[in-house]
Amino acid sequence: MPVAEPRYRDLMSRELLLWALISLASKAPVAMTPLALVFLSRESPGGYTLGAGLASAYVLGEVVGAPVLGTRLAHGRMRQQLSAGLMVGALAFGTLPLVRSAPSPVLIALAFLAGAAPAACPGGMRSALTRSVADNMVPRALSAEATLTQIIWAAAPGLVVLLALQVHPGAPLMLGALLAATASLLLFRLPEPQASEPAKNATAPTTRTLLSGWPVYLTSAAAMAMLATAELVLPALLEDRHISVSWSGPLLAGFALASAVGAFCYGLRTWPGSVRAQSLVLLTVTVGCVCLITLLPGLAGIAAGLLLAGVFQSGVMVTRNLSLRERLPEHAHAAAYSVMYAVQGVGYSLTASLSAVVLDLATPSAAILGGVAITLLITAVSAIAERGAASRPAAEPPTLADADHGP
Known part of the structure; x- marks a missing residue:
């Protein structure tokens, strides 16, 4: 009897739905932040130049933080590490609108921290996803992740513009802080990812x-x-x-x-x-x-x-x-x-x-x-x-x- 083709419906478990919610809450701030930093600074003395500098500092933080923090995930306690990174990122997101008139070096340092602290999260969450499903379901799981990511990236610019112009220039970053903090707390409800390979091979x-x-x-x-x-x-x-x-x-x-x-x-x-x-x-x-x-x-x-x-x-x-x-x-x-x-x-x-x-x-x-x-x-x-x-x-x-x- 031929084996049935795996379906997206097979991904609809409580654990994977929780993973999707955490992924949504952790990816949305990443998609929103560069444009949100531009809107935060557009009416300040630094204007768009400062906004572009903050966005660059944020991306640089991601580039530096991802490999440095990502290599630590193999040591175990992945949930705790990802949760800590998201919470530090949430604090940085939330602080930026509160100190928007601070000197440029302070804002640049906060933008860098907001990018660096949670930078291991995309890789860690993807690894947790592939460990949570059978091998024949991995392509569908990664396709579902990519679908979710692209939907977030499609919605983020419009949401940032709406909040920045209709609510407050710092509102997109405050929303990002709330989402990152939510993802940080929800991570503790997700089971710790377990590797299938023998413990003797699971070295850093x-x-x-x-x-x-x-x-x-x-x-x-x-x-x-x-x-x-x-x-x-x-x-x-x-x-x-x-x-x-x-x-x-x-x-x-x-x-x-x-x-x-x-x-x-x-x-x-x-x-x-x-x-x-x-x-x-x-x-x-x-x-x-x-x-x-x-x-x-x-x-x-x-x-x-x-x-x-x-x-x-x-x-x-x-x-x-x-x-x-x-x-x-x-x-x-x-x-x-x-x-x-x-x-x-x-x-x-x-x-x-x-x-x-x-x-x-x-x-x-x-x-x-x-x-x-x-x-x-x-x-x-x-x-x-x-x-x-x-x-x-x-x-x-x-x-x-x-x-x-x-x-």
Whole structure:
């Protein structure tokens, strides 16, 4: 008798619904904060310049905090560590509106702390999710996580603007503080994630173990950077085509919703081929869709390219998570997810700086195509590296124990 295909309905347990609630409460502040910091500062003497600086400090905090705190999760007591990080982050979120007239260094330090303290949470929560379901349900669980994430990212900008303009400039950050504190407390109702591998192998991951996943990190950063180019250059592209830049918001919201739909569809069935091959196919298709943004005329052409790119991009991120899970031993998953989160942040930040430079030298379309070319080059390097390592897990112990005995 054939085995029934796993369904999303199989994820509807009390534990996983609680996980979804905690994930929602912990991800929403991350999605809201950069724009919320801009609105917090727009009427201050520092204006938008200070707001951009605070947003940069927040992202830098995430980039630094994710790998540093993520590597500690393998030592156990994951709930306590994640809860403490979220509570410190909540305090930083809540303090910023109260001291908005403080000197810039104080505000920058608080923004950095707000980003750094809970930065291990995305990786830790993803590791807890995959440990809570059977192996054949992991792709659907990660697809559900990606769907939830994209819905949050689609709703966050509108919510920030509404609260900042209609309630108070600090209201979005206060809401973020409340949500982070709620997630911190709810974490203690979630069972402590238990690793399935033997205790003797569940040692703390070394730097060499984590770095062995570099091809996956690299491709993830490349995919994020390519789409960051499209997002950041979008206002200039609209203006270049004599389209109102006010369409930027609806177009990016549509992109996020399309990504949610794509992630949901990916988890509906089991797809042929390895997750490595699926990732390369999906990334190539996404690159083609981003190219359409520069080739199709008018607002409808830009919208079509972005929506299609969103649908396939979410599949890239899900398959990258699955590839990382296959490549590294279980005790390193939480730390590796955190490292990948940090690398994606670096990719986004570098792309933001590079896009600003390129726009001074070329047209918006050329800037997007340049980002696409760089993405394809990085993807080729990563694919060659992954192909060379593809046969290792079959020939060597799956725990990669040799990686823990570096010189």
